[in-house]
Amino acid sequence: MKKWLGFLLILTGTIIIVYQYLEWNTGRTSAEKVSQEEMEKYEARKKTVDPPPIPENAETISLPDHELGEKVATLVIPRIEQKYSVYWGTNEEVLKQGVGMFISKSTTVPGIAHTVLSGHRDTVFVRLGELEDGDELIIEYDSKIYTYTIRKIWITDENDRTVIVPKDQPTLTLTTCYPFTYFGNATERYIVQGMLKSVN
Amino acid sequence: MEMKKILSSAIAGGFLLIGTSTMAAPDDDRDCGEFANHGEVMQFWYENGYSAENDPHDLDRDNDGLPCEISSSQYKDFVASQEGNGGDDTTETEESTTEADETVAQEGEELPDTATNSASMMGLGAVFAAMGAYLMIRKKDENA
Numbered sequence: 001m002k003k004w005l006g007f008l009l010i011l012t013g014t015i016i017i018v019y020q021y022l023e024w025n026t027g028r029t030s031a032e033k034v035s036q037e038e039m040e041k042y043e044a045r046k047k048t049v050d051p052p053p054i055p056e057n058a059e060t061i062s063l064p065d066h067e068l069g070e071k072v073a074t075l076v077i078p079r080i081e082q083k084y085s086v087y088w089g090t091n092e093e094v095l096k097q098g099v100g101m102f103i104s105k106s107t108t109v110p111g112i113a114h115t116v117l118s119g120h121r122d123t124v125f126v127r128l129g130e131l132e133d134g135d136e137l138i139i140e141y142d143s144k145i146y147t148y149t150i151r152k153i154w155i156t157d158e159n160d161r162t163v164i165v166p167k168d169q170p171t172l173t174l175t176t177c178y179p180f181t182y183f184g185n186a187t188e189r190y191i192v193q194g195m196l197k198s199v200n
Numbered sequence: 201m202e203m204k205k206i207l208s209s210a211i212a213g214g215f216l217l218i219g220t221s222t223m224a225a226p227d228d229d230r231d232c233g234e235f236a237n238h239g240e241v242m243q244f245w246y247e248n249g250y251s252a253e254n255d256p257h258d259l260d261r262d263n264d265g266l267p268c269e270i271s272s273s274q275y276k277d278f279v280a281s282q283e284g285n286g287g288d289d290t291t292e293t294e295e296s297t298t299e300a301d302e303t304v305a306q307e308g309e310e311l312p313d314t315a316t317n318s319a320s321m322m323g324l325g326a327v328f329a330a331m332g333a334y335l336m337i338r339k340k341d342e343n344a
Contacts, residue, residue: 002335009332016325024318090312104309118312122319158311159228165308175311182319189311 023096027123030085030098034076038083042076042138045145045200064109069094072101073110073141075117080127086139090118099124106166110139110146111199114167118175121186125176128190137172137194148172148194158187170196230257232268241268242278 066072066088073086090100095118101109102116109115117139119125137148148171155178156163163173173193177186235241245259245267252265259267266275 002338006332006335006338009328009335011332013325013327013329013332016328017322020318020321020325024316024322027316092313095312095314096316100312102309102312106309116309118314120314120316122316125314156311158313160311161307161309163308163311175314177313177315183323184320186313186315189314 024123027096027098027120031082031124032084034078034081034083038076039078039081042078042145063103069097073139075099076138076140077131077135078138079132079135080130082127084119084124086117086141090116095120102164104164106164110141110172111144111170111196113169114165114171114173115139116164116173116175121177121180121190122182125174125190126180128174128176128192129180131192136197137174137192139172145200146170146172146196147198147200149197150192150194152191152193154191156189156191158189160189163189163191172196230259232259235268238268238270238274239278242270242275245270245275246279246282 068089068091070088071085072088075084075086076082077084084099085097086099086101087094087097088101088103090102094100099117099119102118107114107116119128121128131150131153133150133153135150137150139146139148158177163175171193172195173191175192176190178188178190179186180190230244232241235244241259250256250259250267252260252263255263255267264272266272
């Protein structure tokens, strides 16, 4: 009897571990190391700098017709040599896959107004804490490369509704949970915000 | 006897672990009782553009498109008074009909929940497996 109970517990425990690991790994693997070659590609394109575009009238632009969970962009952070697949939407299911692009009336796709990308602190955005003011954030979206410069990094409460708001200037905001631990509740949010520098 | 104690405390510990990791459930869910009066309920319902199909707070239990105990004529009057307020007001309400649950129109969107409980769950799995291993080893000892 006890032997069976023991066996059952081992089996249940193993299944839980494997299932959770696979789920965690799905998110984690959407972040990859950027190869030297790719880095050069982004650097090279950056040299042919276009001046920052005059923001188009954000009011007239409606969100493109992407499907929820569809891969729409790539985020590259040179400082930590990481690139991330960015998916459309930020609900629970999408964030399990990797970084999500926030959809709302306050936000837009890159290069227009306020673009918000969110990712789990324990899969994709584990190393967000290493970023500093002045670092670059690069998004490849719709065959264009948008380069942003980090201007502000701060920590706020999870209920803060002043972060994801409409902006006049092209702005990129990354959000993740804080503190950067694997366990426990996350009652705070780590916010990294940059302004558009160039589009290629 | 002693083993049972260990087992039950380990299970309790495991569930405690689940508890702490899932406590981050939405805490801004609204109930009918939380509103001071009918006006406030209608305001909340109207500003968020809720309907029988779009009712995240489940304020409309009978799915007639009206929150709480509001009657159809009451709500009609309220909507009429809102729309009589002029054009500015309607654009403001439109902006707040996104995913936001707040009553104040000027506020931005809610920050996404960006923590998983994978690590906690893996910990729980490990606790289960360890308990199981303990039981099986004990059994062997008794046989010997």
